[in-house]
Amino acid sequence: MKVNTYMSQEGMLPRGFIERARRIVGNEHFSQQEGDLISYSLDYWLYGVFLSQKGDLPALPSAAISPASAAQIQEIIECAREYKVPITPFGGGSGVLGGAIPLNGSVVLNLQRMNKFLNLDELSLVAESEAGIMGANLELELNNRGYSAGNIPQSLYCSTLGGWISTRAAGQFSTKYGKIEDMVLGMEVVLPDGNPLNIKPVPRRSVGPSLKDLFLGGEGALGIVTRATISIHPLPQLTIKQSFIFPSIEVAVDVVRQILRAEARPAVVRIFDEAESERYFPKIGRKVTTIFISEGETEYTKLDAKVIRRISRENEGKSSGEGPVDIWLQKRFDIGLGPVLMQYGGIVDTIEVSALFKDATKLYRDMVAAMKSIEGVLEVSGHYSHFYREGACLYVTFAGIPEDPLRYYQDTWDAAMQATLQNSGSISHHHGVGFWRIQYIEQELGATGVGLLKSIKSAFDPEGILNRGKLIDGGRQQRD
Amino acid sequence: MAEDNKEIERIARCAMCADMCKYSCPTYLATGRETLSPQKMARLIVYNEKGLLEDEKGFLDLMFQSAMCGACSKHCIYDDYDLRKFIHKVRIKAFGSGAIPEDVKKRVETFRKFGNPNGERELIDKGAGQYGYFISCSSYEDEDLLKATEKMLSKSGFAIRQFGGSDMCCGAPLYYAGDMEGFRQVSLKMKAEIETRQLSRIVVDCPTCIKMMTEVYREIGVELNVEIMHTVQFIDVLLKQGRLKFKKEDSVVTFHDPCILSYDLATTNEPREIITALGFNLKEPIYSREHTHCCGAAYGAKIGDHSLKDAVTSMRLNELRNTAADIYVTACPTCKSVLSEVNMKYITELVAERIIAKR
Secondary structure, three states: OOOEEEEEOOOOOOHHHHHHHHHHHOHHHEEOOHHHHHHOOOOOOHHHHHHHOOOEEEEOOOOEEOOOOHHHHHHHHHHHHHHOOOEEEEOOOOOOOOOOOOHHHOEEEEOOOOOOEEEEEOOOOEEEEEOOOEHHHHHHHHHHOOEEOOOOOOOOOOOEHHHHHHHOOOOOOHHHHOOHHHHEEEEEEEOOOOOEEEEOOOOOOOOOOOHHHHOOOOOOOOOEEEEEEEEOEEOOOEEEEEEEEEOOHHHHHHHHHHHHHOOOOOOEEEEEOHHHHHHHOOOOOOOEEEEEEEEEOHHHHHHHHHHHHHHHHHOOOEEOOOHHHHHHHHHOOOOOHHHHHHHOOOEEEEEEEEEEHHHHHHHHHHHHHHHHOOOOEEEEEEEEEEEOOOEEEEEEEEEEOOOOHHHHHHHHHHHHHHHHHHOOOEOOOOOOOOOOOHHHHHHHHHHHHHHHHHHHHHHHOOOOOEOOOOOOOOOOOOOO | OHHHHHHHHHHHHHHOOOOOOHHHOHHHHHHOOHHHOHHHHHHHHHHHHOOOOOOHHHHHHHHOOOOOOOHHHHOOOOOOOOHHHHHHHHHHHHHHOOOOOHHHHHHHHHHHHHOOOOOOOOEEEEOOOOEEEEEOHHHHOOHHHHHHHHHHHHHHOOOEEEEEEOOOOOOHHHHHHOOHHHHHHHHHHHHHHHHHOOOOEEEEOOHHHHHHHHHHHHHOOOOOOOEEEEHHHHHHHHHHOOOEEEOOOOOEEEEEOOHHHHHOOOOOHHHHHHHHHOOOEEOOOOOOHHHOOOOOOOHHHHOOOHHHHHHHHHHHHHHHHOOOOOEEEEOOHHHHHHOHHHOOEEHHHHHHHHEEEEO
16 A cells, blocks of 8 residues: 555454454455545544645554444454454544544444434433434434434534544533533443443433443443433524623633523533634624523523623623624534645644633633744634533634644644643543543543553453553553 | 646545535445545545555445435535546546446446447437427336326427437436546537427426536536426426316325435425425425435446445435335436335326316
């Protein structure tokens, strides 16, 4: 193959593994064709995407295997254990931290054939789907029946339910509907020893620590999620869109804090800094713009919007109407600028962190300043989203046209992570760890936390079969 | 040169997107194969251009597996970008070097021998007037549809000249095979057939024929001096002008939007207006209108890989069956044929069965 791999080379698979894997999934669904190996070589880790322009890929899988059922996954895992072949699960391939990159010559276990919507329980307000269903297809299935999952990430059109669970994801409407861990009631997982685990869907249980939480953010390293039951919501009767301009980020964040303290629960709250406001809303320009979407049952929604309006006005908020909300709704999935910048040598990425309200605005100031100080920077901008009564997620976008792309990328990430840790924030709100964030994980969890996570990984997967080199370096580094 | 660079930039952008359209791609959804998703197809095209691929045959096989339905361009985050054009360029190159798949070769050979994809057939040329009704290759083989068309036209009060069959074809099979010289000759023949008959407007029952005779002919410099409308637009006019009278029926009908009719011709309202005007209750499948899925026989897939076609067809049939409708209707003769397991009707048949008298 003429493409270059810069992290690990294609592995040589034992013949016995190939023959058995072919028998399990069928010849058609086991591939070592060049086109398939290239297609499963990379997810949406943006530095990798940048390098992929020239044919430089981080790693090539040894094979791509596409099972149709949990039973086939069990058999594949058993076979992989016998032949000591590492497996990288691949959902939608939309992860931005390299979680689905097939390191160590692993085979890719492609979950996208398992993409069926299974059933809806309208009485209990839950729906069950296979893990490989694409977010947009899940929403189409639910919307058609009068419901929504309420999880609408920017990756809705290219990410899967299993991916959401494995990265502990959050969507744009999360302030009202919650994050994926609030939505998943039950799931089926195939463990690294090949055994299936069925966590039945119930509203809550008190039977020891929550087992499902091991897989909410497990990144495919502790088990492979094959199906899940999630909570759903009736489509809103009423939607009210509002936006306000505040004199500063500090005022805007405090207004949202007050709104949530007053028990209002807008589905969407986003505070755009001056740079993002200018980019999204050129007519408003370099001001701090905040948008709100209240939605749901009519009476409740009106009250929600009323509380937002009152508190915003009491705190120097100047209404800018529905317009900015409509613009955001139109542009919210538009990731088109990134690839264009990359074509001109630009490095682009996003970093999402979280902090309590007491630290949230200083974190923004420090993080943006630190990232702007890196040589080669073009722009750093940020917004807050995913609010809680206690704090928020800060989402920062950076772009640069540096002489040394890797140096710039690494330095910018280092600056962002250090600013976050110095302000008592968490290094990730909802993108997860993948392989890229492993370098910062000990500063987040401490040696004891990392030790515990490694122990869990070793207990589950002593051979390091599943997603080796991701989340935590708990498995063996080289295949025998 | 500048235009070439712009084109290269466009597909390179697509190759670096997050695959934001893949949820709409029927070949990807039916197979779950990442490689068939639009962004991965784009990446492989870019890599092939850069000389980074070794497996030329494998690459070309993939390029002939696209349904060319247009779902990706419809749902693209970039304006004015159509991945199909790049896949088509690869097919042209493959055709030029003789590297097209065997079944595509056979189809082209049949076409060259008979002037159509089906084989030897009679000429249909009846009626008179400035209005024409072009019978597409798929309709030609569908007796029920031909009879229904005949009945509807005769009751409409219009003088219409029906024509088709023999060696008359829009050329789509050659276009999708990458045989652009053959396609150009067919387009000129089609132009001559229309001009000979001195038609000012033609109604066409196949969305792919319309795409070819308008957009694609224009791209190769062949302009038909005739107004072209699809059958659903024609029926819609007949209904609005009160030219047809029906007995109404209240069964449940599901309409399958043909991909080209929805994505390229943006015609999704008319069929629904017709169905509801006939008194039916319309029940939409989850994937309808701009979210419709190809039946599996879009020419791109039909001439590429049969197991892939079966997977796409099976997915679409399941989506349609989920509505549990009494009657399934479409507006593409090829879709009708491929989705026959649900007793699919062409919309003209639905209309013709219920005509009670001319106004």
